Amino acid sequence: MPSIDILPQLIVNGLIAGSIYALAASGFAIVYYVMKFQYFSHGAIMSIGAYLFFAFLNLMGLNYIAAGLLTIAGCIIATLLSNWFIYMPLRKRRATPTVTLIASIVLLILTSSLILAFFGSSTKTISLTKYNKTFDFGIFTITAIQISILIFAILLFLFLWFVFKKTKLGKSMRALADNKDVAQIVGINPEKIYNYTFVIAAVFGAVGGMLLGLEQNLYPRMGIPIIIKGFISSVVGGLGSVPGSIIGGLFIGLAENVGVLFLPTGYKDVISFSVLLLFLLFRPQGILGVKMRNV
Amino acid sequence: MLSLKNISKSFGGVKAVNKCTFAVEENTITSLIGPNGAGKTTVFNIISGLTKPDAGAIRLENKNITGMPAYKIAQNGISRTFQITKVFRNLTIRDNLRIAKNTNDDEMKKVLQSVYLEKSLDTIASELSYGQQRLLELARALLMPHTLVMLDEPTAGVNPRIRRELRQILKNLKRDGKTVLLIEHDMEFVMDISNRIVVLNEGKVLREGKPKDVVKDKRVLEAYLGK
Amino acid sequence: MYEYLIAVFAYIFIYIIIVVSLNLAFGFTGLVNLGHMAFFGVGAYTSALLTLHGTPWYIALPASGLVACTFGALIAAVTVRLKGDYFQIVTLGLAFIAIAVSRNWVSLTRGALGLPGVPDIIKNNFYYMLFLFAVAFLSVIFIYWLTNSEIGKIFQAIRDDETAAAILGKNTYFYKVLSITISTFFAGIAGSLFAHYINLIDPTIFDLEFFVIILAMLIVGGLASISGSISGVFFVSIFTTAMHFAFTSISPELIGAMRQMLLMLILLLILIFRPRGILGKVDV
Numbered sequence: 001m002p003s004i005d006i007l008p009q010l011i012v013n014g015l016i017a018g019s020i021y022a023l024a025a026s027g028f029a030i031v032y033y034v035m036k037f038q039y040f041s042h043g044a045i046m047s048i049g050a051y052l053f054f055a056f057l058n059l060m061g062l063n064y065i066a067a068g069l070l071t072i073a074g075c076i077i078a079t080l081l082s083n084w085f086i087y088m089p090l091r092k093r094r095a096t097p098t099v100t101l102i103a104s105i106v107l108l109i110l111t112s113s114l115i116l117a118f119f120g121s122s123t124k125t126i127s128l129t130k131y132n133k134t135f136d137f138g139i140f141t142i143t144a145i146q147i148s149i150l151i152f153a154i155l156l157f158l159f160l161w162f163v164f165k166k167t168k169l170g171k172s173m174r175a176l177a178d179n180k181d182v183a184q185i186v187g188i189n190p191e192k193i194y195n196y197t198f199v200i201a202a203v204f205g206a207v208g209g210m211l212l213g214l215e216q217n218l219y220p221r222m223g224i225p226i227i228i229k230g231f232i233s234s235v236v237g238g239l240g241s242v243p244g245s246i247i248g249g250l251f252i253g254l255a256e257n258v259g260v261l262f263l264p265t266g267y268k269d270v271i272s273f274s275v276l277l278l279f280l281l282f283r284p285q286g287i288l289g290v291k292m293r294n295v
Numbered sequence: 296m297l298s299l300k301n302i303s304k305s306f307g308g309v310k311a312v313n314k315c316t317f318a319v320e321e322n323t324i325t326s327l328i329g330p331n332g333a334g335k336t337t338v339f340n341i342i343s344g345l346t347k348p349d350a351g352a353i354r355l356e357n358k359n360i361t362g363m364p365a366y367k368i369a370q371n372g373i374s375r376t377f378q379i380t381k382v383f384r385n386l387t388i389r390d391n392l393r394i395a396k397n398t399n400d401d402e403m404k405k406v407l408q409s410v411y412l413e414k415s416l417d418t419i420a421s422e423l424s425y426g427q428q429r430l431l432e433l434a435r436a437l438l439m440p441h442t443l444v445m446l447d448e449p450t451a452g453v454n455p456r457i458r459r460e461l462r463q464i465l466k467n468l469k470r471d472g473k474t475v476l477l478i479e480h481d482m483e484f485v486m487d488i489s490n491r492i493v494v495l496n497e498g499k500v501l502r503e504g505k506p507k508d509v510v511k512d513k514r515v516l517e518a519y520l521g522k
Numbered sequence: 523m524y525e526y527l528i529a530v531f532a533y534i535f536i537y538i539i540i541v542v543s544l545n546l547a548f549g550f551t552g553l554v555n556l557g558h559m560a561f562f563g564v565g566a567y568t569s570a571l572l573t574l575h576g577t578p579w580y581i582a583l584p585a586s587g588l589v590a591c592t593f594g595a596l597i598a599a600v601t602v603r604l605k606g607d608y609f610q611i612v613t614l615g616l617a618f619i620a621i622a623v624s625r626n627w628v629s630l631t632r633g634a635l636g637l638p639g640v641p642d643i644i645k646n647n648f649y650y651m652l653f654l655f656a657v658a659f660l661s662v663i664f665i666y667w668l669t670n671s672e673i674g675k676i677f678q679a680i681r682d683d684e685t686a687a688a689i690l691g692k693n694t695y696f697y698k699v700l701s702i703t704i705s706t707f708f709a710g711i712a713g714s715l716f717a718h719y720i721n722l723i724d725p726t727i728f729d730l731e732f733f734v735i736i737l738a739m740l741i742v743g744g745l746a747s748i749s750g751s752i753s754g755v756f757f758v759s760i761f762t763t764a765m766h767f768a769f770t771s772i773s774p775e776l777i778g779a780m781r782q783m784l785l786m787l788i789l790l791l792i793l794i795f796r797p798r799g800i801l802g803k804v805d806v
């Protein structure tokens with residue numbers, strides 16, 4: 001068993017991984033919260049974010065700010081297209097959340113094939129990683145990219161909190177989430193709010209995807225494992241809750257990394273799924289407790 | 296035949312049913328009336344086992360059925376319909392009835408006739424009009440072997456013709472000596488058909504008795520018309 | 523070419539068992555078991571492990587079904603009581619957990635390396651294909667009989683309105699667990715047959731991509747229809763085979779990607795515009 005003095009490093013690693021999971025989870029959760037379906041195609045948006053950033057930065061040689069902004073724009077467009085061509089028609093025909101969930105998984109897989117067709121199956125690396133300085137703080141080390149992950153995550157979560165609590169949009173989102181019919185009676189236009197919800201999720205997806213691409217490498221299927229982690233984080237935090245998804249993401253990230261102190265090596269991957277199993281069996285309402293009623 | 300003693304149920308701090316006590320005699324039509332939100336449907340849900348009471352007891356012919364699961368209560372002979380019709384939409388009339396009782400076409404046709412539903416057994420339930428679905432739900436409830444049938448606002452939301460048919464069906468049930476517990480808002484009809492009336496208000500039984508006595512009760516009038 | 527056709531049909535018969543058994547739970551009972559392939563995989567691994575350790579196939583095959591349905595029954599027993607959404611979430615979680623377990627429980631499954639050298643039931647591919655046809659035929663006949671029996675009607679009543687089924691005296695909890703148990707039994711059988719066909723079992727059988735193809739077969743064919751499921755399997759298989767021969771000049775990797783993209787598009791179109799699929803009796 002590794003010694004306890006690597007604990008600070010493990011905690012730092014856990015927070016970094018957890019931040020990316022939380023970015024994946026919050027995009028998933030915000031759509032679930034407002035629109036009541038499991039938004040698995042958020043993983044597709046994240047992978048699009050990673051590949052767009054790679055394309056703008058490496059293939060087109062833009063600077064990282066331009067590339068970043070264009071990536072966010074691209075993800076917003078992709079998300080709105082998915083709403084326009086898939087989710088809105090499904091809502092029009094009053095599809096069940098199950099059907100929408102299936103459609104989102106189909107979209108996720110369709111995107112991975114699309115990426116493979118466009119970019120090929122070989123793993124890609126984003127060139128910024130060449131400039132990745134490492135900072136040594138004695139009890140732990142951290143890279144520049146990892147610091148930016150933490151900073152962006154915090155900024156985005158603050159932004160989300162601000163939107164939810166302090167803006168009219170946030171109020172409308174909460175009203176719709178609470179009771180769609182009553183919200184409409186007081187003049188809230190659901191489709192307009194859904195578009196804004198998707199845009200917010202798209203921003204999270206774009207940033208999350210870019211950071212994921214910087215931290216790990218890019219491959220066409222990359223959206224699938226990350227949204228699975230996002231799903232797990234949401235369930236663990238509490239499926240109807242956006243703050244829950246953030247807490248869940250951080251919890252899973254920390255559990256995975258700190259867990260290596262207590263488990264034999266090679267079991268890191270099992271941790272998140274074991275946590276999922278435990279929660280599904282014993283606390284399905286998650287950490288923050290969203291009620292699951294009896295039939 | 297059926298007796299409720301001190302049945303109480305709260306939902307998130309609101310007492311929907313408060314120490315409710317009344318009885319349903321065999322071979323009678325008992326109407327459960329009261330203003331909206333009085334707790335009538337909750338009482339139905341408790342009797343049929345869909346909701347568990349917080350306190351109190353229910354006896355069916357001297358058997359304690361309090362807290363029994365819904366399917367067991369049904370097997371003990373309590374049959375019911377719902378305010379918003381619950382037919383099996385994708386099944387045929389035949390299959391809808393088959394769930395109630397696995398019997399032959401002739402018996403099924405007889406019960407359909409008794410509710411004035413003239414449709415082939417092979418018709419899919421979703422093809423029926425809302426009123427016809429109500430009749431099917433009623434036929435289903437009557438077909439299931441039972442000693443008590445509970446009808447929750449059987450005439451709600453149907454056109455006048457179906458409403459007349461439903462009233463006739465209830466008159467037929469009375470003529471045949473059936474035991475019925477009925478939630479109904481149409482006072483004229485309630486007065487006409489009921490052997491006994493139970494008035495519920497804010498979850499409590501306000502008055503129980505013969506129609507002509509209940510309708511003269513000051514408290515009943517206040518509850519319905521306001522002070 | 524001849525060998526190729528045998529392979530196509532062998533897969534078709536295995537898929538028929540998977541899709542028809544999923545339809546039993548999903549289309550007929552309304553239980554959305556998104557982890558159906560986890561039970562398929564459990565059956566595959568069970569049969570592989572048993573036969574690799576000397577168990578004869580005629581014991582391993584039913585054992586695979588039994589192991590799979592025991593898990594199915596246990597999970598159903600715990601989860602079907604709660605709100606409909608929850609069952610979906612748990613089974614989806616199970617699908618993901620199966621991936622992790624198969625990759626990491628190396629002492630049992632050899633992880634990503636998988637279990638190679640799974641013995642054949644019948645060495646000759648043609649005769650094995652006939653054997654697969656026989657098992658598929660028997661499975662379909664059984665499930666068809668079941669769905670038309672009183673139990674099958676109760677399953678469908680539960681799907682349409684569980685509360686109404688309960689107040690008509692049906693123990694809906696029992697029937698829901700029964701539906702999942704039978705459904706996962708056949709999934710396990712299919713897994714075993716699959717393992718003894720391709721002779722290698724690894725964690726990729728739990729991949730989402732495989733499950734989505736099964737879903738495509740189910741949804742394109744239509745819910746609550748046995749003939750629908752069979753049609754769905756044929757449709758997707760013919761489509762996939764046709765794509766294989768259509769674009770011979772493009773790299774195989776690209777063909778695979780295009781095949782998947784087109785199939786996903788077809789599935790999305792069905793979900794949006796024709797939720798009944800080809801022969802379905804209910805909308806998805």
